[in-house]
Amino acid sequence: MKKYEKQILISVDPGYDGTKVTVNGERFDFPKETVKKVGNEYEQLDTLDGIYELEMNGETYLCGPNIKVLVDENSDFHKRLGKSAEQDSNYSYFATKEFAANCMTAISMALIKAADKGICSSKKVKDAYSLDVDSDNLYIVVELPHEAMERMAASVVNELVGTHKLHLKADVVDGNKDYNVSFEIGENKLLVMSQVIAALVGYMTDEEGNEIDALQDLYPTLVIDGGYYTVGDFSISKTQAILNAASKTDFGMLAIHERTAARINDELGTKYQGYDMDHLFEEEEGIVVIPKTVSKSGKNESVDVTTILEEETEKLFAEYLDYLEQKHNYFTKLKQILFAGGTGKIYYELFKKHLKDYPNLKSVQLVTYELDETTVTPREAISAGGYKLLANKVIGR
């Protein structure tokens, strides 16, 4: 983690596949899923491993690395999360209390990590650690899908600007602890920026926002940020004009997951939703167990559905490539394509199979670079890019 004079720079990428955070160059992430605790769903929540509890404005929210397990085990949570997925479809998620709670958890965790590195101080008062944050030197940037900027950026600012007094129970540094985190986010200390633009900024600047020669004059360059829900794209010309910037929800991983869930349901008689696919393929390794009551053999049957996911991914990518080709004149004017984001990495691999169709392209790159002595993955590239924009504006000015 970089130590500047006093400044703490925090970048939050509230992606649908997880909230990615960069604090003074150091990166971490945790699931986006956040649910309000409305009753005593789990009386002994303290004992649940990997569940964080945030108290904010008199309400309690649950999130953390094991939130998906908790949601899977609790039908009420599952139902509420399904409702949240509906809000995703029009970006109204960014105006919800759940989004604000997730964002505040991200900022609190970043400050706790900064305190652990001596960048701000903390002291133990009774059973909780209390953080002393210099709000004058606290700078925040939040990255939103490109299409959501116009409608939701002001809403995010309204939600985050102000004084916050939070209580967080979480395992951030050395086990589960209680933290009291108070800070103020000033209106002139907060930026909201487009995710796909952040991907490019990260690629073309160093750790402190200095210009580097990453684009190597390969203009026009097409930049693609593939996230879980949205996929953004634009081209940048030699004059650094941004052209045709847009983000589409039709080509994100969620769209692939929805199609995959529909096919699995068709073939196996299951009742999966798109948002269940992440858990199915991450935790269950793509194995669906059909109960003996409906299986043909009369026994429990395990069916590997990874092929369905692969096929649906390739199909959707073909549609996306068609969209890109039409939008960018079959890439005839392009010199370079950059892929960022988790879904961007998958699309990068698929695009390589089509390279022979575009011999005019000089370079096809996955956006990944070194930051804070570690490698920024394509999935982290948005958060890291936003952080670099902050560094460009704040450090050494």
Place this chain on the structure above:
Amino acid sequence: MTHKLTFTTRDILLQNFFLMEDKALPISYLVELAVTNYALTGKYLSVATVTTEEPENYLTKKAVYFKKDGIASRYLDAQKKQGKAYNAVIKLILEQSLTIGRENRMLSKAEYLAHRQKINAYLLNDGEKPSLGLYDYAHNRNVEEGRPADVDVKRENPVERKSVTTKTMDISSEPKKTSQKPKKSGKADLSFADNFVFGNIE
């Protein structure tokens, strides 16, 4: 028609030029192929570029690659041993049309595309290492187009290419370690991003 010969007495990979047959295909891609082909096969020796001024004032640049164990290379070696100047020998070869034969020839667009396809497949670990020399491509093209395999294919309608870029194909998912050095002192001008940022930092 005027011919101007520029010799490349050492192999500076990014300074080689190949014949252009199609305006839609920038010469830089042919340079890339030349470099990649040379790097992968090591079978060709870049000896010269030929600039031809066409009646329409077009300029055609051609790179001359001698196959290392070909007739022209052997002739060149023999002449050098007799004390003849390198440049003079190459010029003699070209003027006497000993070169640009099937062993010492230039890439056509079709050959370039075919070779590039193989290189891409190889780079993506999805194909065999391209080991065919230029002769093989000429041979294959002749066969495909119904000519005897050993007939040299004449160029038709060469077009001008006045400048080249010297980038090599870059397909990478590796972190950009070397590119993180500042290009200029001071902060990058990121004003292009301002239209896509909400809020101000003070």
